[in-house]
Amino acid sequence: MTEAAMVDRAGRPIRVGLDVGGTKIDAVAVSHDGEILGRLRRPTRWGEDAVVDSTVEAVLALGDEVGFTPDDVASAGVGIPGLVDSATGRVLHAVNLGVESLDLAARAGARLGVPFRVENDVKAAALGAAALRGIDGSMAYLNLGTGVAAGIVVDGRIWRGARGTAGEVGHLSVDPAGRLCGCGQRGCVETFCGGGALAKAWGRPGALPVRDILDAAELGDAQAVLLRDDLFRGAAAAVRVLVLSADVERVIIGGGLTALGDRLEHGIRAALLAGAEASAFMRSLHLDERIELLTAGSPAAAFGAALVGASAPVKEIVAHG
Incomplete structure (x- = not known):
């Protein structure tokens, strides 16, 4: 039986x-x-x-x-x-x-x-993105939402590392004098490009604060310009860490902030190019060519x-x- x-x-x-x-x-x-x-x-x-x-x-x-x-x-x-x-x-x-x-x-x-x-x-989500995109080698999935996190997939399997934290870039401090993060550190990647941190720094009411920031930045609002730049630089820093630490071939960007569409993708790509201007080594990695945005609403x-x-x-x- x-x-x-x-x-x-x-x-x-x-x-x-x-x-x-x-x-x-x-x-x-x-x-x-x-x-x-x-x-x-x-x-x-x-x-x-x-x-x-x-x-x-x-x-x-x-x-x-x-x-x-x-x-x-x-x-x-x-x-x-x-x-x-x-x-x-x-x-x-x-x-x-x-x-x-x-x-x-x-x-x-x-x-x-x-x-x-x-x-x-x-x-x-990392496993699903790799399968839907037909990626056989290595890739990272960078989730930009209220918070920031990532997962790494190698040859169709989740790569966890020794204690399950492989790819966890949201709480990597890139500015020890920066904004206080919910984890207790200062200047974590998440404080730059997490939707929750950006909304808190913006401090103005609105249903979609990060979209409001980008709209206001395009109109010349000084605070919005600074926060928009933080968003793009923070996401670019996460991409660099994922590629430099694990040498993944692709970084697929997903999460709620993908609703920003081309503005998000173009901004991150521009920040990667700007960050590589002074380094022949970084230019050789072609980081701007190794990212792609997951379609909003992807399953x-x-x-x-x-x-x-x-x-x-x-x-x-x-x-x-």
């Missing part, structure tokens, strides 16, 4: 991936050959029980839309912020979700009868979570601020 259940599970046609964020869940259904069969977004609710409920409801709603039941699901993967033990599926300190300690894989799996695996959201994070769900877990604690 146990063997039959395992064979049945292996033959199920659907893999589900869920990107669980502070405000929404992005869910995709993926076939065994990697085709995205359907996608939906639902709001995330606050608190540990609510996160489990939201996750389960997203899978069921996706099934209603695409036409499958939990019996058709071979695996489910979740990308979520916070400290993630990918071997046990436990999530710690996901403060934007009201989660202190949550055995998400066990609880969601028990509700649906589906095996769940959980990964840090940025690492899952990379949810798709990467589906890949995580289909892969064997590795016992590792990983962190992103």
